[in-house]
Amino acid sequence: MTGSAREFVVEADGGSRGNPGPAGYGAVVLDAATGETLVEAAEYLGVVTNNVAEYRGLLAGLRAAAELDPDATVHVRMDSKLVVEQMSGRWKIKHPDMKPLAAEAARVFPPGRVTYEWIPRADNKHADRLANEAMDAGARGEQWSPSTSTAELDARAADRAAPAGRTAGSRRSEDRATAAPAGAGEAPDVAAAGGHAPPTGEHLPRTTTRTGAGSAVSGGAAAGGASRGGRGEGDGGEAAVSGGGAIAGERVSRAARTGAGSTVSGAAEAPAAADVRAAKAVASPGWGPPDMGAPATFVLLRHGETPLTPQKRFSGSGGSDPSLSPVGREQAERVAESLARRGTIEAIVASPLARTRETAGIVAARLGLAVTVEEGLRETDFGAWEGLTFGEVRDRHPADLDAWLASPDAEPTGGGESFAATATRIAATRDKLVAAYAGRTVLLVSHVTPIKTFLRLALGAPPESLFRMELSAASLSAVAYYADGGASVRLFNETSHLR
16 A cells, blocks of 8 residues: 555444344444545344444444555444443453454454544434434335435434534544543453344445545445344443443443342331332332343242251252251242232242242242243252251361362362352353343242352352352342343342241
């Protein structure tokens, strides 16, 4: 190449109606010096999440810029805090489906040639309208056509109607986030769920390349033949933060959402009213953006007492498989009445062990629901420690116990299951159930270690946190799982129904 490299601005956006739902993206390549629109790109993606659509928009914009000049420098502006922070290397990617998209985007230009900036949604009108056009076309069973696009005109009209100084080509400095070069930290990491993007080159978006003022030449290939859909309002929530915090007024981390916790009724409050209030606290969304849709909410119920429970004996999946004691059955009846008053449970899933199936059966009979048995919810296998107290294990297997307390990879004596293996099993079970019960509130009847592991994984807490949680028999905890892959602990060890 001769002469100085060109400088481009890429503005990109994506959205999903339903999240996941019919989704699409829009991207614009601008001349950095003049603000002239050089390329428009848009595509319907089928049913994916907001975050997938945003990454696909970024990827299309970068590729379009590279086709114009592979030696150019590019400044990306997006209203997705998630994508900007992850591509800048400040936030990690959590969901494996998103990593290939981020990696592809990072490979379009060499490191250091692309910078990223978060902008308010009001300043991203052009790309937003392209995404809407693509999805609206998909809803009609058509492909987005650059010849019928009015996105640029609509964006300009909206800018003219906006307060002075707030045009797309002249953003006020106070609205701009600090631009950072891609790869400033670890490879970007996304916590968004769903949406399998096709491999590079499988789908090419329709694009319009501007060759001069007012003229347009259709470029690129038509996207292949799936039906095309629409744009949801608002971005997906953000991912786990590896450095820094959320900025007030911007989309917040789903992993950091705290939500409402355990609700305790006052002396003057009727039990039914307290249960309804608690149900609303568990089932309602947190203070994050509403566009993620209803989460999959797991209400985690530890089984009622067995004869081994008050003796504090190891009782896993490799022992005698005890049934509930009379006290345990009474506890199950009480939690069933409480859940019936709350009225939010839509399905029941239980561990295959006798004590959990019996607890679930009592609740199911009161709620009029069936019980589905899930092997992944079983308790840890404690090997040769089954039926022993902690003191007895200390006397008989002191070295093995010390190793188990020191490392999540250590197994109980006799080939039991390590906490690390339990966590792997619970994570897989969680993902399976979140996909099966998206948007629903489900009662999971399980055991101490699995429930603590659900909570630990949701909080991103270290394995040793398992030893720092008290989980009573017949207690309720709750975790909400959102479409972007984030989780919110909503309730922990709630036992008011037993008092």
